[in-house]
Amino acid sequence: xxxxxxxxxxxxxxxxxxxxxxxxxxxxxxxxxxxxxxxxxxxxxxxxxxxxxxxxxxxxxxxxxxxxxxxxxxxxxxxxxxxxxxxxxxxxxxxxxxxxxxxxxxxxxxxxxxxxxxxxxxxxxxxxxxxxxxxxxxxxxxxxxxxxxxxxxxxxxxxxxxxxxxxxxxxxxxxxxxxxxxxxxxxxxxxxxxxxxxxxxxxxxxxxxxxxxxxxxxxxxxxxxxxxxxxxxxxxxxxxxxxxxxxxxxxxxxxxxxxxxxxxxxxxxxxxxxxxxxxxxxxxxxxxxxxxxxxxxxxxxxxxxxxxxxxxxxxxxxxxxxxxxxxxxxxxxxxxxxxxxxxxxxxxxxxxxxxxxxxxxxxxxxxxxxxxxxxxxxxxxxxxxxxxxxxxxxxxxxxxxxxxxxxxxxxxxxxxxxxxxxxxxxxxxxxxxxxxxxxxxxxxxxxxxxxxxxxxxxxxxxxxxxxxxxxxxxxx
Amino acid sequence: xxxxxxxxxxxxxxxxxxxxxxxxxxxxxxxxxxxxxxxxxxxxxxxxxxxxxxxxxxxxxxxxxxxxxxxxxxxxxxxxxxxxxxxxxxxxxxxxxxxxxxxxxxxxxxxxxxxxxxxxxxxxxxxxxxxxxxxxxxxxxxxxxxxxxxxxxxxxxxxxxxxxxxxxxxxxxxxxxxxxxxxxxxxxxxxxxxxxxxxxxxxxxxxxxxxxxxxxxxxxxxx
Numbered sequence: 001x002x003x004x005x006x007x008x009x010x011x012x013x014x015x016x017x018x019x020x021x022x023x024x025x026x027x028x029x030x031x032x033x034x035x036x037x038x039x040x041x042x043x044x045x046x047x048x049x050x051x052x053x054x055x056x057x058x059x060x061x062x063x064x065x066x067x068x069x070x071x072x073x074x075x076x077x078x079x080x081x082x083x084x085x086x087x088x089x090x091x092x093x094x095x096x097x098x099x100x101x102x103x104x105x106x107x108x109x110x111x112x113x114x115x116x117x118x119x120x121x122x123x124x125x126x127x128x129x130x131x132x133x134x135x136x137x138x139x140x141x142x143x144x145x146x147x148x149x150x151x152x153x154x155x156x157x158x159x160x161x162x163x164x165x166x167x168x169x170x171x172x173x174x175x176x177x178x179x180x181x182x183x184x185x186x187x188x189x190x191x192x193x194x195x196x197x198x199x200x201x202x203x204x205x206x207x208x209x210x211x212x213x214x215x216x217x218x219x220x221x222x223x224x225x226x227x228x229x230x231x232x233x234x235x236x237x238x239x240x241x242x243x244x245x246x247x248x249x250x251x252x253x254x255x256x257x258x259x260x261x262x263x264x265x266x267x268x269x270x271x272x273x274x275x276x277x278x279x280x281x282x283x284x285x286x287x288x289x290x291x292x293x294x295x296x297x298x299x300x301x302x303x304x305x306x307x308x309x310x311x312x313x314x315x316x317x318x319x320x321x322x323x324x325x326x327x328x329x330x331x332x333x334x335x336x337x338x339x340x341x342x343x344x345x346x347x348x349x350x351x352x353x354x355x356x357x358x359x360x361x362x363x364x365x366x367x368x369x370x371x372x373x374x375x376x377x378x379x380x381x382x383x384x385x386x387x388x389x390x391x392x393x394x395x396x397x398x399x400x401x402x403x404x405x406x407x408x409x410x411x412x413x414x415x416x417x418x419x420x421x422x423x424x425x426x427x428x429x430x431x432x433x434x435x436x437x438x439x440x441x442x443x444x445x446x447x448x449x450x451x452x453x454x455x456x457x458x459x460x461x462x463x464x465x466x467x468x469x470x471x472x473x474x475x476x
Numbered sequence: 477x478x479x480x481x482x483x484x485x486x487x488x489x490x491x492x493x494x495x496x497x498x499x500x501x502x503x504x505x506x507x508x509x510x511x512x513x514x515x516x517x518x519x520x521x522x523x524x525x526x527x528x529x530x531x532x533x534x535x536x537x538x539x540x541x542x543x544x545x546x547x548x549x550x551x552x553x554x555x556x557x558x559x560x561x562x563x564x565x566x567x568x569x570x571x572x573x574x575x576x577x578x579x580x581x582x583x584x585x586x587x588x589x590x591x592x593x594x595x596x597x598x599x600x601x602x603x604x605x606x607x608x609x610x611x612x613x614x615x616x617x618x619x620x621x622x623x624x625x626x627x628x629x630x631x632x633x634x635x636x637x638x639x640x641x642x643x644x645x646x647x648x649x650x651x652x653x654x655x656x657x658x659x660x661x662x663x664x665x666x667x668x669x670x671x672x673x674x675x676x677x678x679x680x681x682x683x684x685x686x687x688x689x690x691x692x693x694x695x696x697x698x699x
Contacts (some may be wrong), residue, residue: 133614188659189517189678192678193518193657193658193675193676193678194658196674197654197658197675200654200675201651201654205651205654205655206658218478221583226578226581226583227667228584229578229584230578231580232603233574233575233578233584234562234575234578237564237571237574238564238577239569240567241564241567242564244566244607246565289551308581310537310540310561310562312534313556313558313561314556314561314562314579314580315538315539315560316579328479431504468540468541471539471540472490472491472540474494475490476490476492476493
C-alpha cells in the first residue's frame with residue numbers, strides 16, 4: 001500500500017471542510033509515514049484553516065527541518081504570518097517563494113491573498129492567474145480567479161473568467177450559475193437566463209434553432225367571423241361526439257320524434273279516440289317543429305353555467321354557448337324535417353309551389369327559437385332557480401301550442417289569444433301548408449319575423465353588454 | 477423597455493352567493509395590484525394557494541374586469557395557456573386539437589395547418605387519431621401542451637401548467653417554454669417551483685394578502 005492511497009481518509013475531511021478532524025487524521029498518517037512531506041504540510045494546512053495556530057509552530061519547525069527544499073517550507077510560514085497579521089514578514093517570505101518556487105501554484109495563491117489584503121485587485125488577479133498557469137488542471141484555482149472579480153464587483157471581467165472555467169471545466173455548475181449572477185448584476189437578463197438554460201439543457205440548446213419562431217402566422221379575420229367559425233366547429237364536433245356515444249348513431253335523430261309520435265298516437269288516437277282523421281299528419285306537423293324549439297331552449301338554458309371553465313380558461317364570448325346549442329339542435333332538425341316532408345308526401349299531400357312557404361316559416365321559427373333560447377340562457381346565470389322552471393315551462397308551452405290537437409277544437413273566443421303564442425301560430429302555418437294546401441298569412445308571418453329578429457338583436461346587445469359580467473356570475 | 481400591459485391599483489372581489497336564509501357576502505381576492513408587463517420579459521408570480529394568482533392572470537388576460545383600478549392594454553394579444561381547453565373525451569386527439577386551437581383564438585385553417593407539428597410534438601403516435609378517453613393523464617397533458625404552444629400571443633400567461641404530467645413531459649414543456657422566452661416572447665408564469673422561477677424568470681412578484689410585492693433578487697425568493 002502506497003502512502004498516497006492512505007491520504008484519501010484525511011482528504012475526505014478536508015473536502016468536507018472539517019479541518020480539525022483533517023488535522024487529526026493527518027497526524028495519524030504522519031505516524032505511519034514520517035518521511036513523507038504531505039502528512040506534515042497538509043496537517044499544517046488543516047491547522048491553519050482551523051485557525052489552530054498554536055499547533056502549527058512545532059509542526060512547521062519540524063517540517064522545515066525535514067524538508068527544507070519543499071515549497072511549503074517557504075510558503076507555509078508566510079501563511080502563518082498572514083494569519084497572525086504579520087504582513088511585512090509574510091511579504092518577505094512570499095518574495096522568497098516567488099524566487100525559489102515560481103512554478104508552484106500555492107506560491108501564487110498566497111501572493112494573491114496578500115494582495116487582497118492590500119486591496120490590490122489587479123495584483124491579486126495576476127497572482128491568481130499565475131497559479132492557474134502553474135496548475136491548469138485544478139478547477140478551484142480558476143474558480144478563485146473568477147470569484148476575485150465577483151468580490152470586486154467587476155462583473156464584466158467575472159463573466160469573462162467564468163467563461164474560461166466553462167470552457168475548461170464544463171462539469172462545474174459554478175461556471176454557469178455564478179456567471180448568470182454576474183450577468184444579472186450587469187442588468188443583462190437575457191444572458192443571465194441563457195447561462196442558466198445552458199446549464200440545465202446544455203450549450204446545444206442555446207446554440208440551436210429551437211428559439212426560431214415557428215408559430216402560426218395569424219390570418220386577419222374579424223372577431224365575429226372567428227366566433228361563428230368556432231360555433232360551427234363546436235356544434236358539429238358535439239354532434240359527432242353524440243353520434244359516437246350511441247350504437248344507433250344518427251338513427252336516434254329520426255327515431256326520437258317517431259317514438260314520441262307513437263306515444264301520442266297511442267294515447268290520443270287509440271286510447272282516448274280523440275285523434276280524428278289524419279291524426280298522424282296533424283301530430284307530425286306539430287311535433288317535429290316543436291321538438292326543434294324545445295330542444296334548443298332546454299339545452300341552451302344551462303349552457304352558460306355549463307361553460308364556466310371554458311369561459312374562464314379561454315375568455316370565449318358567453319354568447320358562444322347558447323349559439324352552439326342552438327346550431328346543434330338546428331342541424332339535427334334538418335333530416336327530421338326531410339322526414340316530415342317525406343311523411344306528408346307519402347300520406348297524399350301533393351307538393352306544390354305553396355310548399356315553398358315552408359322556407360319563410362322555418363326562418364321565422366328559427367328567429368323565434370334563437371331569441372327565446374338566448375333570452376333564457378341569458379337570464380339563468382342571474383336567477384338559477386329558473387333552471388327548475390324551464391322543463392315545466394316548456395311542458396306548459398307544449399300543451400298550449402296545439403301540438404297534438406287542432407286549435408280549432410277550442411272555443412272560438414280563445415282563438416286570437418291562442419295564436420298569440422308564437423309556437424301555436426307557427427304550427428298553424430306549417431299545417432296550412434302541409435294539411436290545408438294553402439299558404440299562411442305572410443303579413444302576420446312577416447311582422448312576427450321582424451319582432452323575433454328584433455328580440456335576437458336585443459339579446460345580442462345584452463350579451464355584448466354583459467360580456468364581462470357572466471364570468472363573475474358563473475363563479476358565484 | 478416597452479410596457480405591453482399595465483395594472484394600476486387593481487382590485488377584484490368576488491360575490492359569494494346568498495340564498496333565502498343567508499345574505500350574500502364578498503371576498504376580496506386582490507386588493508391593490510400595480511405591476512407592468514414588459515415586452516420580452518418573463519415575469520414569475522409566486523404565492524400560496526388562494527393568494528389570488530389565478531385571479532390576477534384572469535385580469536391580465538381580460539377574462540375578468542377589475543372592480544377597482546385599471547388595466548391598460550393597447551391592443552396586445554394575451555392568451556392564458558389552457559391545457560385541454562374544451563376537450564371532449566369521445567373525440568379523437570386530432571379533433572380536440574382543432575377545437576382547442578380554435579378556442580385559443582386560431583382559425584380552422586390555421587390550426588389545421590399545424591396539426592402535423594402538434595402530432596409530432598405530443599409524441600403520442602397513432603393515439604392522436606383515437607378518442608381522448610383512451611389516453612393516459614400524461615398523454616392528455618402532452619397533447620394539451622402541444623396545442624397550446626402553437627399559439628403566439630404578445631403575452632403568454634401560464635398558470636402552473638408546467639407542473640402537470642410525468643417528469644419527461646415536465647422537462648420537455650419547460651424546455652419549450654424556455655425556448656419561447658429566448659425568442660422574446662413575453663411570459664407571465666405562475667409556479668410553485670423555485671427552480672423554475674430562477675431558471676425562467678427575469679423578475680418575480682409575490683402575491684400576499686391580495687397585494688403584489690416585488691422580489692427582484694431571486695436568491696431572496698423563498699416559498
